[in-house]
Amino acid sequence: MKKRIFPPEGARINLGLCVVLALFLLSSAALLPRMGAERASRNAGIVLDFRDVASLAASTGRNAEGAWGEMAGKGATGLMISELTGTQLSLGVLPLYYGPASGLPDAARKALSAPLSSAALFFPKTFPAGRKALPYLAARFPGMRTAEADGGTAVHLPRTLEELFLTGVLPDMDGLLLAEKLQIPVFYRIAPALPRDTAPSVSALDKLLADFPSIRTLAPAGETAIGFPDLRPLAGAVRKAGRSVAVVEFSRQLGAPQLNWLVFPSLLPLHSVTHEELLSRNISRAALFERLLRAVKERSVRLLVFRPSAMESSADPYGTFLSELGDLSAGLTAHGIAVTWPEPFSPWRTGIIGAAALALAFVYSLLRYLQRFFLFSGDDGRERTTRVSRKGALLLGALVLVTALAVRFVPPAARIIGALAAVFVVTEASFLALDGWRRPWAGLVGSFLFAVAGGLAIAAFFSEPVYMLRLRAFSGVKATLFLPPLLVLLADLRRREHPESLGEIFRRPPLWGELFLIGILLAGAGLVLFRSDNVQFVPAFEVRMREFLERILVARPRNKEIFLGYPALLLWYYVRKADIWPRYREVLRMATVLGFSSAVNSFCHFHTPLYFILFRQFNGLWTGVLVGMMGIVLLRFVILPLWEKYGRMVTE
Template sequence: MFQTLETINRRAKLWLWLIVIVGVVASLAVVVQRVQTEQTSKQVELVFDYRDLVDMSIYQPNPSQYIKDQLVVLKDAGVESMAMFESSLQEFKSAKRIWLYNSNEAALLQGKTANLNENYTYLLFAGPEEERALQPIIEETFMNLGIHVKLWSFDGKNGLILETPYESAVMKSMPQDPIAMKLLRDQGFTIVPRLSDSMPYDPEQVEDLLAMYEQNGVTRILFEGDAVKGFNDDLKQSSLTHFAETLNKHGIGLAAIEGLKAPQKGFSKLAYLTHYNVVRIHSISEQESFNDPKVLGDRLSLAVKDRNIRMFYLNAIVKRDTSKSEIVDSVDNIVKSLEEPGNAKAKIEHDGFTFGEAKPFEVVDSSWQRYAKGVTVIGGVALIALMISYFVPYVMMAAFVVGLIGAGGLFVLHSKLLEQGLALGVAISAPTIAMVLAVRRIDMSSIDLSFGPRLGRAVALFLRTSVLSLIAVPYVIALMNNITYSLVLDQFRGISLLFIAPVGLTALYVFLYRGESVFKEAKRWLSMPLTLLWVAAFVVVAGAGYYYLSRSGNAGSVSSIELMFRSLLENTFGVRPRNKEFLLAHPIFLVGAFIALRYRWGQFIFMIAAVGQMSMVNTFTHLHTPVIISLIRTVLGMGLGLIIGIIGILVWSIIERCWESWRLKLKL
């Protein structure tokens, strides 16, 4: 009976491998369109925070002239856009557009006795221009909030009385400063407004605001705070839907801020409703603006090339320079990072990009893609079933059938969970199968003592195993070929499991599946006496595992020395290969295979080598990184790892020959 099952299983396995190959072909077609999509957005936009410029100007003897001079400097450096926050009375005051007083201060100003039962806000306009530009905005904002507004004047200046406490009045947000906006437009800058959700959503106000934006050439907005505009009123007013429709009407898109601790609430829904008219933006913080220009230059160019960033948000700040006994700003440092010596602009242009208005990706999605993805799903289920078969052979077909049924159910109930779960399963399965087959091939090979054949077989095994591991790549890309992953609105899930599973399953196979039976091998290992050496080995392995996990994933920590080494690799090769692949795992695979072809204990080294196979697949799960960049990174890692591995084999051969010579002399 078992022989019959084994025969059926063997034939079924061939059919499953055929399905996997068909799935690879189908997924590669989807990958091609993913690459085409990534080529549709090639312009990079530099945005400077105008508020920072205003804040820095107060440290200058002539603030207005300082702002004008810095605008020219930034324009010459390639900055085409200015970010403008929503205004407030406090900002108008800081910009010297109005004077603000509470009731007591206003009474003192007028030489009157303060009314103890009054707690209002008084303001005076700096001049007729400020009055014409700001009075309508202030009146509309406060009257819409139900706050009474009265006219007021003093000493030839016109103003307003806002019947609300000073502390409350300065918190109310208003549209961007129209005077500053005109100044920036006259200087040739594009405006990138920043909106908050701090005020109640008013459809009419939003319509007027976005119409004004369109008239002023606004094509993209940023959000301030933890939520997009309209989020808090969405349940009552469907405000996000209205906001999205109004954005679409006026041709205005969104910018997704990279690196936030948590996504801005409502952003994903708004992105969907605006048909993903979204561009990713990377920020240089105030403190970082004083970093080494070369470091900043590298950071900017890498963000464009490696992470599909198309906008940069540049902040600036002042600091005390004790060596010069004066206060200096970081604008000059930012300019140096863009030009000499940082050369960010030159590097970005060298990589095939131009500077201008950032455009969203134009998704290439042919009608046949859905059918190709369907074939990919079937192939992915087959690959997972094959992986299971190497550990529990007789459940392979059951796993395949159950997997297909489960995939069908998830497609109906939660298609996103299907694509994420299946992508994770495939990413684990391919490198695991590759490592298991590598162990099997070593077991089936004859003991070889000669150097040349061992070297050739070790290299061939490394290449074969790597190709098998990379079968997962087109599957992962095709299953998650959605613009939401490129924009990091969604992400590949299960990174920690991906780091652990292939290594753990390889170790399981090496320990338990190379003897007569799993149970006998387990009994043999469990019956071994626990020695201090075993305890020490466990501590070392646990420590190495902890370090490995702490270094992996998006939150992994990196030392300053490694950052320098990474920069060296990037500048040398153009694309940085992964250290753990070419410095550790790939060379260890080659040396381990070379050793195992003569000494079977060398197969235990494959447990570490599995890290490299997993890492190659993991590279392509960074779905915001262009496919071509990930491919170059992987091939570079394999090539460098092959060279270092061969050097390692030569070193081992010398050690091996020395040991043989010493062993004979010492009669060991």
């Protein structure tokens, strides 16, 4: 009996196109919860430090309540209020006495019978928050004693001043009372505590959250989260009160990851630039504006802490800050982001459909690489035509099913397969582009669609809140920058895309031009790997260029796409059709692979809104093609004439 084949004789079915369509369908279904969550969370809150508000208000003769009314009108959404440390209280942040008991009024000191060097507070009757603070202090400092004296209330704290120097003593009661009066949402910072004071501190926080419902979100302050290494008491207080925790971007605080896991999914990403950072990094107001706007639109940050200038002088600091606040609010609104207090994600799972999309992308890309590596003719580099029997199609489906089940139910397998899927999707997209030199536009569009489909398939499985909130990191980002160029190079040497095999290259003396290119490639690879996720290594001129591209394109393409990947691909098409530089054009293929690595990596940043990633991919395509066309013009009319005149001296 004649063996039946798939597709049947006479039918013209493009298997790759079918896979791309299947990836789009599966990914779209699996990504529906993420897209719904992103639509529902198109908002961000602008948070002001209450102490900044009070300081600016005092500088103009206003009170804090009046200043807040004007700032809220410009877009301010909430207040950041801190638990004050002994150092802050001793500097007079609140209108009360804090210091050694020896500084208390005589009657109060005698009534308390406290050691003269112990820590003490004195609440004058003119300080209305004193009575509100006493129950909190009683919970925070068991054994605390109070005494009434002329003009106020004295409090003895059973701690030394040294012990409370950098630890929390009292909430900023002025701010809390103002927020409660005006119903302002509060982001509360919990100060550090001595290890023996962890339980009383959590108990005091319980009381504070019960008394001040305006506290909506909180986070520990300092280098170490209060209670570390056991964050369960603090997390329990947060969950009991129904509050959320702020995930502070780029924070290296000890204990913060544990706390975030314990309160998940009640988390809100927050971006803050401190006064110290503004000064030390010389961040201008324009750069700060761009940075805050980028945090929301590119990384789905939900809370922004906005501070007045720490270095740029102004004749009217209050008016300048109001203007900047209005500009930030207007900038967010212009990008479709509502300036309101946000709510955390509700959890969801992508399920078996997302696992199937990831499995299909991995299995198909892996098999295509093996096919390209072993089933190419060495004579002309063309792929041998193959048909898939029905048995082969069933085997492919079975492989996808088994892989999908492993992805869905075996977490270690999901991490490994996810990383490998990214590697082989990049590799297959690169081959589709590079091997399409006979029909450049078909190769360009086909490779772009496959890269997008494969990126969506990866996102389809990993688009869950634990990844979107960056509690878990995707393990394939670094691998896509290193492995795909290596895989493409090995296949090129085997297929004789490069005119020599690896053995032949090693058996002959190296050429100076090859040594130069190898040095450039190694330096470039090192730079790419070092720069990955290392924002401090970005030079100033590149920062300015990025900001310019963001202003004109909204979704700025990645540099490796716009200036490397797509331009190198177009240059490859030109030199391959002209059949020139056979020993040196491999560098263009490697550069193209890095461009597709960047494109697929964009989908692995699960905290970036999906629509923004797709917009960025489109911008990367047309701008990269435009730059590539300019590169071809430069090559044709400048470089080639110079090469004809001087290039042979380098290669001989």
